[in-house]
Amino acid sequence: MHTYEIFLKKDGQEEYRHAGSIDAPDDELALLLARENYLRRAEGDLLWMVDRTHLLVGDRDFVAPNSDKPHRDNDGLLVAAHRKSQREAQ
């Protein structure tokens, strides 16, 4: 038995989204079970499935450093403060 992760996408809408998982003995039955359990009422137009053991996972520790890089953002506050002070001076 393999565990597959299921991703669904609607035509023209956003990206593939994770929907859940399913156990199946092989790829063919996995696709069939995914359709019958996750796509019962046109929840998507396209289906991706991947054997869970084939997923390459970047865990929280790996991803975390990039959530603390303020130099990659600009909040615009400096310019906003300048404009405000100009308006007030008028």
Add this chain to the structure above:
Amino acid sequence: MGRTWSSMDDFEAFLDDGGMVEVDDDMPDEYRAAVFRFIELHANSELMGGLTERDWIPMTPGLRHKMAVLAKTQDEIGHGHLLYMVAADLGVKTRREMLEDLFAGRSRFQNVFHYPARTWGDQVAICLLVDGAAVPSQKAVYKDCSYGPYKRILKRIIAEEGFHLRLGEERVLKIAEGTDAQRAMFQQSIDDWWWPALRLFGPDSRPNDRLARWRLKSEKNEVMRAGWVQKFVPMLHSYGFTIPDPGLTHDAETDTWTCGPIDWEPLKRTMAMDGPDTARRIAEASAAWETTRWVRDALDAAPAGAVA
């Protein structure tokens, strides 16, 4: 690896902050066990409910409703399937262990699936009153659920249960427009199913309910139960049916219906696996599990990718 918490206080502070727990988190054992038990009970109930639906496929009147029952059966079995995946990922039991425990009578399922559905009227009452209790219960869990995988799968399940409830409301309309015999049959079904469905919400919530503390429940049982009474009493009255509750009261000023005293003994019996139809239901599900064993064995024995 996921997140860790140094103590239960830390974990609860995280939950109080609106934190969502994911499967790879190192959650406290008590939380893991409670979430698992909750989802396993839900999964078992979906599966046992699906098996009742299946019983009625050949006997459902009319092609339109027969097809709807086919779809509902597939939905319920599918919900069981989805929930068993979410539960298995918690690492407490495998899906097969959960199924084997269920069919051996070692784990529980909800009270309403311990009763026999004898007539088509019973099926209509179940589709209205039981699905009508399941939807608000599931919505109350979904609303603020702290366990991410369960919350996401609940969204899918609630959407489908909504179809079932609308189907139930349509069936009531049809049966109310039927012959005197059909109306009498449905009145009997209301009499039989009103109280089991009402007891589905359980006794009043305790103030120290851990499931509420950990954001698995966001509404008190008695509040959901009162909402259910308020919804279904006027609906059934409008079709000319009566409610089997001598203690039912109506506050004319606020137009509020309140149920009389509730006998909790039948709920206790079903929770002790001793309901009116418990033994037959377990035996039937268990026999089906046995007769399909060869399919599982064949699938397990097939070399990977042999079919594809």
